[in-house]
Amino acid sequence: MSNTERPLSPHLSIYRWPVTMTLSILHRATGVAMAVGLLVLAAWLVSAAAGEAEYERFRAVMAAPVGQILLIGWSFAFFYHLCNGIRHLFWDAGKGFEKHQANASAWFVIIVSLVATAAFWMVQL
Amino acid sequence: MSLRAPLGRVLGLGSARDGTDHWWGQRVSGVALVLLGLWFAGSLHGLGPLEHGAVTMFIGMPLNTVLLSLLCLTVAWHSWLGVQVVIEDYVHAQGLKIASLVLSRFVHVFVAVLSIYAILRIGLGA
Numbered sequence: 001m002s003n004t005e006r007p008l009s010p011h012l013s014i015y016r017w018p019v020t021m022t023l024s025i026l027h028r029a030t031g032v033a034m035a036v037g038l039l040v041l042a043a044w045l046v047s048a049a050a051g052e053a054e055y056e057r058f059r060a061v062m063a064a065p066v067g068q069i070l071l072i073g074w075s076f077a078f079f080y081h082l083c084n085g086i087r088h089l090f091w092d093a094g095k096g097f098e099k100h101q102a103n104a105s106a107w108f109v110i111i112v113s114l115v116a117t118a119a120f121w122m123v124q125l
Numbered sequence: 126m127s128l129r130a131p132l133g134r135v136l137g138l139g140s141a142r143d144g145t146d147h148w149w150g151q152r153v154s155g156v157a158l159v160l161l162g163l164w165f166a167g168s169l170h171g172l173g174p175l176e177h178g179a180v181t182m183f184i185g186m187p188l189n190t191v192l193l194s195l196l197c198l199t200v201a202w203h204s205w206l207g208v209q210v211v212i213e214d215y216v217h218a219q220g221l222k223i224a225s226l227v228l229s230r231f232v233h234v235f236v237a238v239l240s241i242y243a244i245l246r247i248g249l250g251a
Contacts, residue, residue: 028207028211031204031207031208031211032207032208032211034204035204035207035208038200038201038204038233038236039236041197041240042197042236042239042240042243045184045197045239045240045243045244045247046239046240046243048177048180048181048184048243048247049181049242049243049244049246049247052177052178055177055180056177059175075166078162078166079166082158082159082162082163085155085158085159086159088155089152089155089156092152120166120170124173
């Protein structure tokens with residue numbers, strides 16, 4: 001069996017979870033969620049092109065509680081993926097790799113995407 | 126002894142000479158979507174309750190018809206590249222992986238063409 005004399009890498013249960021890991025996972029999760037959302041975007045456009053009756057049927061589905069929750073979820077996914085995507089572009093340019101920078105930009109992305117989502121739904125121009 | 130030529134056995138295993146295309150495509154479409162996405166989110170917000178008349182009038186304006194078509198094209202491309210990486214990471218059975226990749230590509234192209242067709246129908250007033 002295992003040789004206990006060998007050094008072990010940090011065990012997952014004692015490894016402090018860094019916030020950057022959450023963002024990395026969320027980037028992929030929101031991306032996949034929006035890939036599914038593309039089907040709804042297409043349905044929205046098709047129903048709009050089909051006429052007012054079809055469009056109102058689509059709107060009624062999305063106005064139901066489940067539809068509203070999905071739309072709020074997709075709007076957060078959009079703002080989050082947008083902000084974190086820009087964070088990735090800075091990394092691609094070789095900037096912001098220091099640990100304190102990555103942590104700071106992580107919290108910045110979380111806050112901006114939450115504020116943008118809230119503003120999108122609550123602020124009327 | 127096989128009918129396969131030595132060349133046939135190695136083709137596809139080495140450099141395809143387009144190794145960075147995927148990476149660049151993801152970035153270029155990402156940058157385009159920062160702009161198109163913000164424009165779309167701002168426009169949706171401005172349209173308020175999204176009533177049929179207001180939405181079709183918005184989509185029907187020439188610049189919006191073009192920008193929305195570009196958005197659908199670019200987002201389908203970006204999504205296809207992203208979903209491809211996810212499939213390659215998690216689906217290990219070779220047959221299922223290839224099938225998933227092909228299906229994903231079909232769906233993405235279909236959704237892009239469907240969306241743009243609907244936009245043009247509104248834009249051209251059909």
